[in-house]
Structures are given as C-alpha cells and as structure tokens.
Amino acid sequence: MSAPDGRRRRGGGRGADGGREQSMVPRADFTSYYGRPVLKPPVWKEDIAYYFFLGGLSAGSALLAAGGDLTGRPALRRGGRLGGLAALIGGTYYLIVDLGRPDRFHHMLRVAKPTSPMSMGTWALSVFGGALGAAAATEFVPERWRVVRGLGSAAGVAAAAVAPAVASYTAVLISHTAVPFWNTAKDELPFVFVGSAAASGAGLGLIVAPRDQAGPARRLAVLGAGLELAASQRMEGRLGLVRGAIEEPTPKKFFTAARALTIGGAVGAALFARRSRTAAVLSGAALLAGSLAQRLGVFHAGVVSTEDPKYVVGPQRQQLAERERRPVSPGEGLGPKTSPDAHGDAGLGGH
Structure with missing residues (x-):
C-alpha cells in the first residue's frame, strides 16, 4: 500500500505485487552522539612512539x-x-614521561600476570635492561679481567635472548586495545615491530662498526627490512575498512617515508655498504629513520582511527553481517546464550 502522497510506506513488508517495498528511512551515516567520537582517542602522546622506536x-x-x-x-x-x-635509557625517559610518575613502572613489578602484555612487557624490559647494562659496563674494564669479561658475555647473551620479547611486546600491548587500527592489525603488528627493531639495530651496527666487522649488520639489515616490509604489506591488505586510517595525511606521510627509507637502507646495506664506509653510514641512517617513521605512522593511524566513527562502527557491522551469513550448525540456536539478542550483544561488545 502506498501513502496518500504516492510514496512508499516505511517498513520491509511486501506489496500486493510481491515486490519488496523501499524503505523511506535514509541509509544511516556513521555519526555519533553530538558529533563526539565513539571512542576516546589514546591518552598517549607522540612521546610513546619514540619509546616504541628506542625500545626496538x-x-x-x-x-x-x-x-x-x-x-x-x-x-x-x-x-x-x-x-x-x-x-634503552632514552626510551625509559619517554616511557616515564608518558606514565606521568616513575613509580607506576615500579608498581607493575609487584605482580607477574602472564595474560597481561603490560605485566609481561614490564618484566621483560626489566630483565633485558639489567642484562644489557651489565654487559655494557664490562666494556670499561681491562681486557685482562677475563672473568669479568666472561660475565659480560653471558649477560650479553641473556639480553639477546630477551630482546625479541622487548621488541614485540609493545605491539601486542597496543593491539589488545579497542583502537580500531591497532586491534585490526593485531596479527601482523608484532612482526612489523620485530622486523623494524632488527633493521634499526642493524642500522646502528652499520654506523658504529668498520666494514670488515659489519657483515652481520648488513645481513640483519636485509632480513629485518624484509620482515618489516612483508608484514606491513600483509597488514595493509587485510585492514578492510580501517585501511582508510592509513590513507589520512599524517599517517600516510610517515608510512610512505618508512617504506622508502627502509627499502633504500636495505638496498644500500646489501649492495654498497661492503665497499664504501660512506654508503654504510648512509644506509644505517636510512634504516634508523625508517624505523622511527614506522612507529610514528602506527601511532598516528591508531589515533585517526578513533576520531572517525566509521572505523569503529563499520568493522562491527561487518562482523555481524558475516555471522548472519554463516551457516547455523545443529543446536547453535538453542538456549539463552545463543539467542539472537545475546549473539548480537556479544558481537558488538567483544570487538
């Protein structure tokens, strides 16, 4: 039935001809209450990106x-x-600035909670810092103090054993938040951070070591850059609607710079650093700058994804639509826990 003015009535019923009537309600836009963001933006400032970089x-x-x-x-x-x-000292400074009070880091050491990335990261950072500090201290003792030098070697190996956890725990930490970009990229972000950390460490090695000792740095530069670029490419390919966050001006600027600098540094390390000290230093500097740009891009993309409601609401709607299209297994619809209302609430609240 049509309204007196000839328009279709509201609703999803069928007309006399069996065709589905068009709704008079316009398609909903991604808006929020009084234009406010659906999520609060991260309380972290850009300082935390510097901590991510220096820790890696x-x-x-x-x-x-x-x-x-x-x-x-x-x-x-x-x-x-x-x-x-x-x-590490520089990164600790930025971490304390972000926490606001140094004793907050100390308080995290009162418990050890394996299910908490923050708790495990705090312990990993503490063990890593102690071992690396002990190893670095032995660089100032004479070579003839062989026992002390041996202890330094053991401490250095211990620091290297914990290094992958230090490089990746920050990615795990931010990806377990409600920030749409970080959460959507949770499967690839740790690999991006680990690859970036390896590339930056190799970049420093290319700068501080002479060419005849920099072979491991050159190889690590290629491996780290390759892992970072591959994980970044995969991450961007499966972001879906949230991919728009990395196309915003500020994140895009940093991601574009990170890719160019990392590729340039890896190529320079592989092809020219062996023959030219200048090329080695320039390649190392490019890898360091690329790693920093990567962290800044990740940070700003996360902030941008909380400012536009579509990055929050869109993925939730997509998940619900996928669940509705999924075949229902026998018995799935039985019981109060699998009722349509409960199913919908879990889908929205669990994202």
Missing part, C-alpha cells in the same frame, strides 16, 4: 652485539652494547 632499537642492537661478541667482532659488540644501552 635497543633490542636489535643487543641482539647484534651478542652476535659480534660470539664471532670475534669487538667494534660491533661494543657499539651494539653501548648504543643499545643509550637507546
């Missing part, structure tokens, strides 16, 4: 320093330990 750099440097120690490359070992410790 410290982890990559410690890993490379242990390799240099085991293969008889003293310049690579020394530069990795001291550079990694300096990066």
Whole structure:
C-alpha cells in the first residue's frame, strides 16, 4: 500500500505485487552522539612512539652485539652494547614521561600476570635492561679481567635472548586495545615491530662498526627490512575498512617515508655498504629513520582511527553481517546464550 502522497510506506513488508517495498528511512551515516567520537582517542602522546622506536632499537642492537661478541667482532659488540644501552635509557625517559610518575613502572613489578602484555612487557624490559647494562659496563674494564669479561658475555647473551620479547611486546600491548587500527592489525603488528627493531639495530651496527666487522649488520639489515616490509604489506591488505586510517595525511606521510627509507637502507646495506664506509653510514641512517617513521605512522593511524566513527562502527557491522551469513550448525540456536539478542550483544561488545 502506498501513502496518500504516492510514496512508499516505511517498513520491509511486501506489496500486493510481491515486490519488496523501499524503505523511506535514509541509509544511516556513521555519526555519533553530538558529533563526539565513539571512542576516546589514546591518552598517549607522540612521546610513546619514540619509546616504541628506542625500545626496538635497543633490542636489535643487543641482539647484534651478542652476535659480534660470539664471532670475534669487538667494534660491533661494543657499539651494539653501548648504543643499545643509550637507546634503552632514552626510551625509559619517554616511557616515564608518558606514565606521568616513575613509580607506576615500579608498581607493575609487584605482580607477574602472564595474560597481561603490560605485566609481561614490564618484566621483560626489566630483565633485558639489567642484562644489557651489565654487559655494557664490562666494556670499561681491562681486557685482562677475563672473568669479568666472561660475565659480560653471558649477560650479553641473556639480553639477546630477551630482546625479541622487548621488541614485540609493545605491539601486542597496543593491539589488545579497542583502537580500531591497532586491534585490526593485531596479527601482523608484532612482526612489523620485530622486523623494524632488527633493521634499526642493524642500522646502528652499520654506523658504529668498520666494514670488515659489519657483515652481520648488513645481513640483519636485509632480513629485518624484509620482515618489516612483508608484514606491513600483509597488514595493509587485510585492514578492510580501517585501511582508510592509513590513507589520512599524517599517517600516510610517515608510512610512505618508512617504506622508502627502509627499502633504500636495505638496498644500500646489501649492495654498497661492503665497499664504501660512506654508503654504510648512509644506509644505517636510512634504516634508523625508517624505523622511527614506522612507529610514528602506527601511532598516528591508531589515533585517526578513533576520531572517525566509521572505523569503529563499520568493522562491527561487518562482523555481524558475516555471522548472519554463516551457516547455523545443529543446536547453535538453542538456549539463552545463543539467542539472537545475546549473539548480537556479544558481537558488538567483544570487538
């Protein structure tokens, strides 16, 4: 039946001719209450991206320093330990600035909760910092103090063993939040961070070590850059609607710079760093800058994804639509826990 003015009535019923009537209600836009964001943006400032970068750099440097120690490359070992410790100190500063009070970090050590990325990350960072600091301290003792030097080697290996956890825990931490971009990228983000950390550590190695000792740094540069670029490409391919966040001006600027610098640094390390000290330094600087740009891009993309309601509401609607299209198994619709209302609430609340 039609309304007196000839328009179709509202509703989804069928007309006399069996055709489905058109709804008079316009298609809903992605809006929110009084134009406010659906989610509050992260309370972190850009300082936290510097912590992500410096923590990853410290982890990559410690890993490379242990390799240099085991293969008889003293310049690579020394530069990795001291550079990694300096990066760790700088990262700790930015972490404390973000936390607001230094005692908040101390409070995290009162418990150990395996299911909490923050708790495990705090413990990993503490163990890593102690081991790396001890290894770096032995660089200032005479060579004849062999026992102390041996303890430094053991501490360096311990730091290298914890380094992958230090490089990746921040990615796990932010991906377990409600921020749409970070949460959607949770499967690839740890690999992006680990690859970026390895590339930045290799970049520092190319700068501090002479060419005849920088072989491991050159190889790690290629491997780290390859992992970072591959994981980033896969991440961008499965973001869906949230991909629009990385196309916004600020995140796009950083992601574009990160890709160009990382590729340039890896190519330089593989083809030119062996023959030219200048090329090695430039390649290392490019890898460091690319790693920093990657972290800044991830941070700003997360912030942008909370500012537009479509990045929050759209993925939830898509998940619900996929569940509705999924075949119902026998018995799935029985019981109060699988009722349509409960199913819908779980889908929205669990994202």
